[in-house]
Every structure is written in C-alpha cells, then in structure tokens.
Amino acid sequence: MSLSPFEVSSQTFVAEEEQSLEALDASRAIEGRSPLRLAMARLRTDRMAWIAAAMIVLMALLAIVAPLVSTLTGHSPYNPDLVNGTNSFGQPYGPGEGGFILGTDNVGRDILVRVAYGARISLLVGVLATLLATVGGTVLGLVSGYFGGWIDALLARLMDAVLSFPYVLAAIVLAAVFGGSLPLTIGVIAFFSWAAIGRIVRGQTLSQKEKEYVEAARSIGAGSFRIMFVDILPNLVAPVIVLGTLLVPVAIVFEATLDYLGVGVGPPTPTWGNMLADDQGSAGFAAWWFWVIPSIALLITTLGFNLLGDSVRDALDPRTERLFATRRKSAVAGPAAGEPISGEVAAP
C-alpha cells in the first residue's frame, strides 16, 4: 500500500501531537522526571536494546549457573577426562556425541561447562575493569579539566602517554614479571582503558566549567570538590554511561586477547581466550567446535554490549532523539495508516 505525501505527513503530525500530549502529561506531574529516567523510558521502547539486553542476560545466566551445569552434567571444568571425554579411538566428541551437548576438547573436558565458566571470567573482567577505568577516568578527567594549569598539563600528557602505549607488550612484560593472574589482568585492562574516558570527561569538564551555573555555585560558597562532583558530574553522566557501556566489550576482547597469548588469567581456569589457544594446535580446523563455540560466546557477549551501548547513546543524546522518535513513531503509525485522518485527530 502506498501513501501519498499528504497522508505521510499527517501521520507524522498525529504522532508528534501524541508525543507533545505525553510531554504535557509529564510536566503536569509534580515531580519532574529526571533526564536519566526519560532516557530509560526511551530505551525501553527501543527493540534493539531489548535484543542486546537479552544477549547479555543470556551470557550472565550462563555464568551464574556454571557450577550447576557442572553438577548436572557431572563434568568438571578443570580436570582432563580422557576416559569418558573421548570416544573409543581417543578422539574428542563432537557436539551432541557421547552425551556432550557442545562436544569435548582435546583432553576430554566438556566444552559447555568450560564455556559457562569462561563466561564468569569474561564478564567479571569486562565489568570490573570497565568500572575501575570509568571511575578512574572520570575522576582524573574532572580534576584535570576543572583545575587546569600544571595539574591539567600533567594529567593530559599522562593520558596521551597511556593511549599511545603498546598495551599488549606491556601486558606481556607485566605477566612475565608478576605471573598472570585475575587481579593483574583486570588492573592492566583498567590501566590501559581509563585514558579514553578521562580525555572525553576532561573535554566536557572544560566546556561545563565555563557555564554560569558554576559561577553561581561559587557565589553561594561551594568549594571545588562540591562543584566538580555535585554540579558538573551530573552533566557528564550521559557521555560517561555511553562510554562505559561501549568499553565493556572492548575489555572483554582485551581479556580474551591476553588469555589467548597466555599472559592473562592462565590455565587451568577456563577462559574463552585460553580455550581458543589450547585447542588450536592439536585439532586445528577438523574439530571446528573447539574454536567455533568459544568464539560464538565471545561474539554474543561483545555484540550484546555494543548494541546496548548504541541504544543507550540514542536514548541519552538529545540530538539523535528526533531521528529515533520518527523511527519509533513510524512503526507505531504504520498499521493505522489506512484509517481516516479526521478520526485520528479526534482520538486524543
């Protein structure tokens, strides 16, 4: 069915009117909705955000129930089991063979159980490293931008230095010196990630501190600490949330990279990175499930966080709101397109 330009524009008009009525209702309420709550409301109407959230929840559930999976299947994530885990020729089981849903690896360990345990490490590292990097980057960016002068010069150069550092080499050296471990991995990832956030927070702070509300805060006697964290920080929440969400998948891939290179958490702890590394030599491409399955797990997780980050940015950034609203409203207005226009105008 084709619409004339007139019909299309009137549909949009109706949609906009509905929206403005919504806005009116919101302002009638005594308590104003905070920008974050408005963004959450927008996010809830975004189908892609739901898909992304589902992917993340799926992996999180897998991580939570990992011990249960191990108990139910009776397979340990750590111990090689060449007796039950391989067939009569000593070959690993493929997916669905011998009671192993996702098959076994070259030493007979259940890949399902190992992927589930790997999800714990990936999510833990991804979220913790991101939290550390976000908090550190935000605080240092705020301090740098707000105080300026030599503090800013020092911190800004430090951010440049961190961003230009060959982080894989640094991680290899650190792992060689201290031995790979979970805290070290988280620390390394956080250390090489905070500068990206710090730089953006610094830039935003530089523009925010020139606003008159900062002057107003100073005129009522607010100290620097209060101005930074009570007045300026709430205005930086949107970019920080977006950056933080988009940093999680980067941290997860970073962790997988370090583990693949053998300088991360390290065996026997199952991680997606060392699963990829362990299995590549002996089996190669014949036993495809060795590397395809951890890769898919990695893909679902990172894709989920990336898509969610995009949706969060759409929901938080007022500039994309219009575009976003039309996309959403055209979907809403679609089925009603055939109805007479007068009826629709009368409806609200």
Next chain:
Amino acid sequence: MADLAPPPISPAASGPLLQVENVVKHFPIKRGIFFKRQIGKVQAVEGVSLEVRRGETVGLVGETGCGKSTLARCITRLHPLTSGRVVFDGVDISRLSAGQLRPHRRRMQMIFQDPFGSLNPRRRVGSIIGDPLAIHGIADGAERKRRVQELMEVVGLNPEHYNRFPSEFSGGQRQRIGVARALALRPSLIVCDEPVSALDVSVQAQIINLLEDLQGEFALTYVFIAHDLAVVEHVSDRVAVMYLGKIVEMADTAELFGSPHHPYTVALLSASMVADPEKARSSQRVVLHGDVPSPINPPSGCRFHTRCPKAQPLCSVEEPPLTVQAGDPPGHLTACHFPVAPGERLVGAAPEIKAAVAGFAAASPAMGEEGKG
C-alpha cells in the same frame, strides 16, 4: 516567615555596606603552547571606586563590554582583583582566601543574567535553591525542604514544584528560582547582573516588582547592573555610568537623568526610546561615531575622547578626574574636562554620519540595514 528574620547587625553597621576602592581587573592574553607568555591584557575594569549605602539600589549602566559584569564579579570575588580593595561591611574581602571568604558569601549574593545558563540543568529546583543552605550547614533534610518551599512561595513559585527540573520552567520562573537561591542565605547585598535583560518585557516588570518588594521586606541592598536605562531609572536610587572600565558619571537617579554632564551620558540618554512620539520627535539625538575602542589598547587621556563630540586636544592628554563639577550637588560626580551644560545641544558628528548612512542606503537598498549597523 519566622526563619527569614533579618540578619544580625554587624559592629560596623553605621558605615556604607560596600566600598569599592580603585578596583582594577586585567585579564592577561597569553600565547604559546608550552611556554605561555603574556602578550597583552584586557583592561576590563580600570580603577573604579564606588560606595553603596545600606538599603539603597545603585544602578550601573554602560554599553556591552564596558566592564559592568566584570566589576560585579570583582565585588562578589568571583574574579580575583588585579589591584584595589573591596570592603564589605567594614571587612576588606579582596584578599581573603576561598575558605575565609565563605562566611562573607552568606551576606553577599548574586543574581545572574542568563536564567538558562545559571541553573544547573541536571539538578532539581529544590536542590538548586537548597544548595546555599546545605553548603553553609544551615538546614538539613525536612527542615531544608520546608525552608526551600517557603522561599519558593516568597518569590512567587508553586512550592509543589520542588522536584522539577529547571527545563520545566519558563524564563521568568527560572529567574525567580535564581532570586530564591540568592535569597536563601538572607544576604544584605545582592548584586544583580542584568537580571532582566534576557526576559520578555512583560516578565521584566514582574521580576523588577518582585525585587523591589523583596528589598522592602528583607532590607536588601542592591547593585543593579543593566543596559536598559528605563529599568535602571525605575529601580535605582543612584546611578553610575561606565565607559571602557571606568565610571564617567555618578549621581542620584533624578539628578543624573535630569541634568547629565558627561557627553557620554548625554548620548546614552538620548539613545533610549521615549514612549511619547511627540517628545521623541522634538528630542535631539546624539549619535556617536565609531565603535567602543578595544579595552586591550584603550585611548590615552580621557577614554571617551575618540568618540566625544566635545573633545579638545587636552582630552587626549590628560585624564579627567571623577569630581563634583561647579554648581552640582555633592553626590554628582563627573569625569570630564568640558562637561555639558544644562540646555546645551550636543551635535558633534551626528549630521555627517546620518548623511553617510542615508547615502549608502540610497545607493544599495539591500545593504541599507547593514550600513546602519
């Protein structure tokens, strides 16, 4: 209203509330990435002295860029001074550290020009107005909320809107929020930095009436900055006219508007609109030629001599002091070598300018508007 009791009278209560003595504010202009060197300075305020008595309203007028707002920020110590003193209620606050300054901030507040920029968009109105109470540890929790709602009522806002965001209010309502914030600490002095110039005319009147009511109710002293002469004439007891960082004339409002002496004041007054068309036609307009000179490199001698219709060689050499002219009441100060006598007609360069503009407009009608600007 019991909590909004008058502030404690300080020992120096007899003297003027605010003394501004020779305040100078220069902003350095720096060049270079690593080794910044100063290549010049903007002389925003150049030796201003001013006295504000308790309970009065002192108006400060001048063109954009003449240093009014900088002076306001020097008075409230939002800018450090280059030199000079600001004595507030007997205490020199111009050299105090941020911590030493805090107790004085309670008694000296500011209302800002931009009702949009001066309220934090991400914070609720209740916490914006309650901030001064929180910072100075005056009230907490339910008590703070009660006080904030009381303040909202005082300035004519619905106290139920406590939890809204600034974006949900109109410009006039936002300025009321700004007034409530300035009022929260029960200050003696409020510096109003063009509080109504960003508002619609009908709303301007409301805010000005509010400020006048509050002055009576809370015994406030105002320093009122504006470029709208009608507003200043209406609210002020005394008016100071600023040009390029200096006060050129200062007098009681009726005196200044009735018999201005400085050529700049005369030009400024003649430029303001008169609501009566008959009067407007008969009144003489003084059109100044040229732009305001740059405060980076101000003219020698009297700073106004480059544009003054009465300028003489002396004016470019010697700076006229701000003094009482012969035959004036003691409060009327003028900084001019050749003050305008009552009834004197200032013609200056006006006819040439008018002719030039008219000729230009006739030659290219499309460019006419720009030519005038």
